[in-house]
Amino acid sequence: MGRPPDPARRERTLARATDYVLAHGLAGLSLRPLAAALDTSPRMLLYDFESKQELVAAVLAEARRRGATRLTENLPPKTASPEERLRAIWAWMSAPERASYVRLIFEVHADGLAHPENYPDQAEAITGWFDTLGATFPDATTGPDDTVTPTLAMAVMRGLLFDLTTTGDRRRTDLALDRFCELLRP
């Protein structure tokens, strides 16, 4: 009885909305232009997502999901040395195809700092990409509970990404990672 629901529609919209946010950023996001770009209406966006806040939350979750799966697919094998894995992760994160994701991470991080109330746990969720990465090389440590070396390695990655995204100087940032790998060798 009654017209059957179409749950696929929400998913389709979510996917395209995520593309849109990755392309245009979160900052000036508003329903009407978004809906226009997605061949739908603000009415339907709220019908599927209840409110803009929940839509954004869903988009961030989706972006995070994508990043996670994309990463595990292109992960270097467990057998590789820590240095090889470090280089692989840098290559993966700094690739131009990842620029949108990186941009979104920085945006959520910055907005979360100024307005933590908007990110009950999503800020951590997005920023958690980095943690996910950190977990991929639990070695390269000096001992069993050495959380310091992974922290440092992730900081190098984040910092170089910051540099690369602002200056675009790939050669210099690549060389800086090389230098870090050198330092890391015993």
Place this chain on the structure above:
Amino acid sequence: MGRPPDPARRERTLARATDYVLAHGLAGLSLRPLAAALDTSPRMLLYDFESKQELVAAVLAEARRRGATRLTENLPPKTASPEERLRAIWAWMSAPERASYVRLIFEVHADGLAHPENYPDQAEAITGWFDTLGATFPDATTGPDDTVTPTLAMAVMRGLLFDLTTTGDRRRTDLALDRFCELLRP
């Protein structure tokens, strides 16, 4: 003849507006609340700054100016070793009093990535704080034109600041800097 201009007013407003932006962030900034907090009116803000864009530009320039002078004041002596200066800069940048500045830097960086058109040169100007820091230890290099080690050191700083501002884990980030200093020793 005629009433004399009062250029001090603009400066006073700029100073207080900068405080406000440092406290509340750039994201949701709008003239009416800002004016209310500054005991003035949106009318006067535009009278002094022509437009919101130029006001924001002026605020960013002022913030940068403050950061630069604050830094040179607390700079470690030239005679100190690179490691000592590195530690001093980290202590300075990661101090709680600098949290607002750091937050603003990340915010401008993120917004500049998504909307470069809004930052003809100001993005560089703000982000340039880091470059200023980098210039303070031109040694710790392996040679005369080694730009790589400063790049790496700045990346460590940026990355650890990112970590510290999100997780608040000062102990772990401090230890990570210690570890980096160890690695840096020959």
Place this chain on the structure above:
DNA sequence: CAGTATATGGTACGACTGTTTCAATAACGA
């Protein structure tokens, strides 16, 4: 066909935005 639940379009509301317009006030020199 009627009944029913889902999916839409259209529209309007109230609140906000940056900015402008018009008028009034304030401080000076002559």
Place this chain on the structure above:
DNA sequence: TCGTTATTGAAACAGTCGTACCATATACTG
């Protein structure tokens, strides 16, 4: 006091925002 210039308030303008309301269309069951 008058002219002149700087300063300020109040209000309005044109636009956008998220969202709610109401009607209609669509797709199914019986």
